[in-house]
Amino acid sequence: MLIMTDKENNIYNQLIKVTDAYLGPSSERFINRQIINHLNKQPSEVLSSDIVELVDWIRLAMTIITDDESIVKEYISKIQKLKNA
Numbered sequence: 001m002l003i004m005t006d007k008e009n010n011i012y013n014q015l016i017k018v019t020d021a022y023l024g025p026s027s028e029r030f031i032n033r034q035i036i037n038h039l040n041k042q043p044s045e046v047l048s049s050d051i052v053e054l055v056d057w058i059r060l061a062m063t064i065i066t067d068d069e070s071i072v073k074e075y076i077s078k079i080q081k082l083k084n085a
Helices: 010-039 048-065 071-082
Strands: none
Touching: 010 048, 010 071, 048 071
């Protein structure tokens, strides 16, 4: 588990919180993998401006995990709202 100061990465914490509703205990690992492998940065470095690109990768990964389009759309919608946070 990454340790960050309270304001150091609120976007990261929000990503984990939203993802937890869909992937439970795998949330942190899933988000870390998306950030590290596709944005080429550490999770502690993710910014709200990264959400647009991250959404594309998360959508792709989620469509591999589930065939339920409504779940994917709902999850992506919640992630997209974070870019204004």
